[in-house]
Each structure stands twice: as C-alpha cells, then as structure tokens.
Amino acid sequence: xxxxxxxxxxxxxxxxxxxxxxxxxxxxxxxxxxxxxxxxxxxxxxxxxxxxxxxxxxxxxxxxxxxxxxxxxxxxxxxxxxxxxxxxxxxxxxxxxxxxxxxxxxxxxxxxxxxxxxxxxxxxxxxxxxxxxxxxxxxxxxxxxxxxxxxxxxxxxxxxxxxxxxxxxxxxxxxxxxxxxxxxxx
Numbered sequence: 001x002x003x004x005x006x007x008x009x010x011x012x013x014x015x016x017x018x019x020x021x022x023x024x025x026x027x028x029x030x031x032x033x034x035x036x037x038x039x040x041x042x043x044x045x046x047x048x049x050x051x052x053x054x055x056x057x058x059x060x061x062x063x064x065x066x067x068x069x070x071x072x073x074x075x076x077x078x079x080x081x082x083x084x085x086x087x088x089x090x091x092x093x094x095x096x097x098x099x100x101x102x103x104x105x106x107x108x109x110x111x112x113x114x115x116x117x118x119x120x121x122x123x124x125x126x127x128x129x130x131x132x133x134x135x136x137x138x139x140x141x142x143x144x145x146x147x148x149x150x151x152x153x154x155x156x157x158x159x160x161x162x163x164x165x166x167x168x169x170x171x172x173x174x175x176x177x178x179x180x181x182x183x184x185x186x
Contacts, residue, residue, distance in 0.1 A: 021078035031138040036076050038131035039152075043069040045127045049120040055169060058162060061095060065155065072148055076138075084147045092154035099158070099165045110160075113175035114167035121166060125159035128152055 017025040018033055026033055043066055050062050071083040112122030132152035138144055167174050 035134040035138045038134040039073045042127045045124045052117040089150045099161045109177035111175040115170040115172040118163040118166040121163035125156045128156035
C-alpha cells in the first residue's frame with residue numbers, strides 16, 4: 001500500500017461515516033469498521049505489551065505480528081484485497097509449538113496475571129478473541145479471506161502460551177483458578 005496521509009483531521013467522518021481504502025464510505029458502526037477497529041486495538045495492545053522489557057526473541061516475534069496485523073487491517077480496509085495467507089497462520093502455529101514445548105502440562109485453568117508482561121499478554125489474548133469475533137460477524141454478511149480469522153484465532157493461542165512463557169522466565173507462577181470456594185460448613 002503506497003497511500004501516505006499528510007492531513008490527519010479531514011472532518012469527513014463528522015457525518016458518522018468513514019472511508020475504506022477503495023473509496024467506499026461506510027457507517028462507523030458497520031461490521032467491517034468494527035472488525036478494523038478491533039484489529040487496530042489489538043495492534044495497539046501489542047504495542048503496549050512491547051513497551052515492557054521482553055526477551056529479544058519474543059519482542060521480535062511481536063514486532064512481526066504487529067506488521068502482520070497492519071497488513072490484516074489493510075485487507076479488511078480494501079474489500080477483495082488479500083494480504084494474509086496460510087503461511088502467516090503456519091508461522092503462528094510454529095511459534096505456539098516452539099514456546100509451548102518448554103512449559104509444564106496444564107493441570108488447572110489459568111487466570112490472567114503473574115508478572116506484568118504476562119498480564120499484558122492475557123489482555124492481548126482477550127482483545128484478539130474480540131477481533132476474531134468481529135471478523136466472524138463480518139463474514140456472515142461479506143466475503144472474508146479465511147486466513148484472517150485463522151490468524152486471529154492462532155494469535156490468541158500464542159498470547160496465552162507467551163503469557164505462561166513470560167511468567168516462567170520471570171520465575172513467577174501462573175495464577176491458577178481455584179474453583180468455587182467451599183464454605184467451612186460443608
């Protein structure tokens with residue numbers, strides 16, 4: 001994409017619409033715009049996560065993911081344009097396998113938390129799930145390239161695995177769900 005913005009405040013959205021990359025204008029609450037917004041929020045959340053002190057390999061991976069998400073947003077912004085491929089999904093699958101390999105087996109549900117970097121990974125996971133739901137809603141009415149949905153699904157899995165990896169590296173235990181609290185009278 002070679003479009004460069006020189007004017008940021010155009011006031012063209014004051015009527016409640018926004019422009020797509022192909023020049024089409026849509027209401028700001030249209031499913032495509034909701035999906036774009038959720039992907040943008042996900043990218044911003046990962047940017048915040050990267051402001052933490054992270055292992056170099058994880059930071060580099062997240063940097064690549066941010067670029068992928070920008071491309072994914074571009075794909076959503078230009079109906080019919082394809083930027084995300086099965087190879088992007090395969091790269092996330094490989095990262096999930098790589099980082100999960102060094103983790104212990106799950107014996108309980110894990111709650112968001114632990115060290116700050118892991119907690120931010122959990123926030124990114126939740127935002128990725130929302131972005132995925134928005135893309136699924138969009139796909140009910142419009143054609144969406146299947147790897148887009150798959151990428152967001154895998155990314156949420158990767159965020160979960162990276163949260164556990166970051167807790168392990170910080171020597172902070174994952175926060176385990178304890179289930180319903182039993183009263184002492186039972």
